[in-house]
Amino acid sequence: METPLSILQRYWKHGQFRPLQEDIIRSALEGNDTLALLPTGGGKSVCFQVPALLRDGLCVVITPLIALMKDQVEQLQKKGILAAAVHAGLSRQEIDLLLNNALYGGVKFLYLSPERIQTEMFVARFKQMKVGLIAVDEAHCISQWGYDFRPPYLQIASLREIKPEVPVIALTATATAEVRDDIMEKLAFREDAKVFQKSFARDNLSFVVRKTENKDKMLLEILQKVKGSAIIYMRSRKKTQELAQWLGRKNISASFYHAGLSFEDRTKRQDEWIHNKTRVMVATNAFGMGIDKPDVRIVIHLDLPENLEAYYQEAGRAGRDGLRSFGVILYQDADLVNLQLKAEQSQPSPEYIAKVYQALANHYQLALGSAAGESFDFEVHTLAERFELSAIEVYNALKKLEEEGLIQFNESYYSPSTLHIPLNHTELYQFQVANARFDPLLKMLLRLYGGELFSGFMKISESYLARAMKLPEKDVVALLLHLHQLNTINYIPAKDKPQITFVLPRQDAARLPIDRERLEARKKLIMGKVKAVVDFTQNTFRCRMQVVQDYFNETTYQICGICDVCIGKRKQENTKAFDVLKEEVLMIMKARSLSVEELEQQVSPDDKELFVDVVRELVDEGRLEYDKTWKLRLAGNKLGAD
Incomplete structure (x- = not known):
């Protein structure tokens, strides 16, 4: 008889659960709607993966982050657990096959981006699926009072109408009381729903804020004093590279990471840092989500974070092993002014949003009513230059179009090449006999990837194929494309560029369905969050951990004793x-x-x-x-x- 602990030991090789995990798992197993608020590094994924393995039927997991989705699917597959991900970057054929596999028992975990919930293809299959659990990750995205509101999340409740008996578990690392209540309401939680919230206090994490006119000098001093692995967050892609190179000249091993790097580069740099071949990672906030590295000793922000939710998540990547760690902010007076200015710029007018939407439609030559669910390679600077717009203003408008549920914008996206053989064995053999030119490649495909090519899309490597066949890679790609045109295979080459997906059919920009009242409310909310960051930065009298706990509506009279404010008071005393x-x-x-x-x-x-x-x-x-x-x-x- 399997138990939650036996599942944890068998698949995760852990001897015991972290605090609250077992309580959350038992709640889900009992069929309760469950809200779990666990800080970064608290082990949220285990809280739905373990009960899902013990319940009959598949687990539908909704998450907005494609990179995190794909990472979790790969981790489950390595454990021998059947998992698949459906997101906007896949072709219709790939999605069709994955949903069929989920319908007929070939998948235990089906990961979805929230935009997929609205598609007819998914809804039709979902009605027939045997579902044991619905998991909603990054659940704060359902609330317009949260820092990362995603309107497609509001569609999740429609799944409950189709399968009202299936329990829902919602998970997030950061939610104020207002957001927490909103999550439960928008997900139509039942009256007997359970809420589990771990304290936002981290007794091993010391928050430190330093005002300095020479950030470089103070940065070097900090890295000298605090040994071990480090992350430095900056907003500018260009400056991440410049700072990493400068640290290298100061004999501090450093690399840089941002969404503009190729997938291979990002993966290589990340792996070298995880395995301590590189000490310091200088990165934009594209780095860190889903990375499980317990021994990070310090996280330094050289640019002020946009809100305390993001700061708590990013700084919280330090000290997951329970040892003393530091979250440091270095700032100047100009940073406070720039933060407020950038926040105002991030809230474009409805008219400007419509202008950027029209530019997108013109860029891809889309007719009214077309392109629903279609994805396109996209570069912000290309669009901005073509239509003589500001790149940063275009970016902000795109984020608003995403908030309004019109598009999905993935800045850091990679999808490997995939291939499927739609013919049966007899039909393929007949093709090989009649087309000797393609026979060696088809035989090699089957030798390397096996019969699973007939049942679904498989990841393939063109370079691996080329080496096996002793051919130039470009020749192999040409043959694959030719076979695709002949409908002998379905071949989808790798993608490694940001993607724009039109969630809704192309709209008339003059009548764009934008909620102006919500835009105004979001603007006030964002500016309030900026004020909270400014207040946190300038605070010199109250324990910083207390300030964070208070922000998340956690009342406490306990001080951390290790932040710069607490130490300063102890020094005075x-x-x-x-x-x-x-x-x-x-x-x-x-x-x-x-x-x-x-x-x-x-x-x-x-x-x-x-x-x-x-x-x-x-x-x-x-x-x-x-x-x-x-x-x-x-x-x-x-x-x-x-």
Whole structure:
């Protein structure tokens, strides 16, 4: 008799559940509608995957992030669990086959982007499917009071009308009380629904905010003091590369990551960082979602985050192993002004949104009523240049078109080449006999990928095929395309560009179905969230973890004791001990240069946090400085490092 723990041990190789996981799983197994609020790294996916494996029927999982969707499907498949993903980037043929497999028992987990829920193809199959559980990931997207509202999420409730007996489990890392209530209402939760919320407090994560006129200098000092793996978040793609190269010149191993890199580049850089071949990843917020790296010691924001939800998720990628870690913001006064300005620019007028929509329709030459569900390769700068628009304003308009459910915009998208043979074995053999030119390639396909090519789309590698056949890759691709044109195979080449998908048929831009009241309400909401970030940044009197908990409506009188505000207060309360420690450090440093670790060993402080703060203040005051080998010395002391 399988139990949740036996499932966890067999597939995940874990000996026990994390806090709240087992309670959430049991609620879902009992058939309750369940809302789970677990911080980043809390193990949300296990909370629906384990009960789904114990319930009859398949689990329909709705998530807006294609990259995360594909990652979870691959992880399940590696465990020997049948899983598939249906999203806007797939062809109609691929979707048709995947849904058939789900209908006839070939899939245990069916992942969907929310836009797929509205399609006739899915609804017709869903009515016939045996469904055991519906899981809604990133559930905050259903609320217009959330930071990432997605109107297609509102369609999820229609699934409940078709199968009212199927329980729903909704999961999110960040939700205010208002958003939490909205999730339960919009998903039509039953009265006996269960809510599980882990505290937003992280007792091992120290929030630190530093105002500085020299971010580079302070960044180097922080990376010297805090050893181990690090993430640095920036908004500019170009600046991620420049900073990574600059850190390299300072002998700090660093790489960069953003959505503009090729899939191969992103994968290589990510793997090198995960396996500690690279210490620091300098990235835009395209990096980090779904990455399970427990030993990140520090996350640094060199640009202010747009809201506290995003900051809590991003900073929360540090210290998942439970060891002391840091979430640091470095800012200048200009950053506060720029954040507010960018927030205002991110809320374009309905007229400008319609203008960008019309430009899209003209760009792809789409007739009214056409292109529903169709995806196109897309580059923001190409569209902006062609129609003489601002790239950043176009980007903001696209995000609003996405919020309004008109398009889906995937900035970082990769889909490998896939292939399916629609013929039966006899028909294929007859084709091979009649067309000897294609026979070697077809035989090699079957040898490398097997009979599953007849039952569904399989991922293939053109370079692997080319090496096996000892042919140039371009020749193999040409043969595959020719076979596709002959309807002998269905061949879909890899995609590695951002994608625009028209969720609804092409509309008349002059009558675009935009909710103006909602746009105005969203603008007020966004500006309120920006104010919360500014207040968090400028706060110097209240425990930062307390501020975060309060933002998420979690009342607490407990302070963290490890954020910069708490340490500052402790220093004020213990001025004498601070001054004594300061003098002791300066006395020791007169003799020779020392690394921070060597200095700590010599001082052997009772309060290590106080020691770190003493060193930081002495560096800030210019009384201590780092030499070229990153050892501390008295300022002006030219003695080399020992």
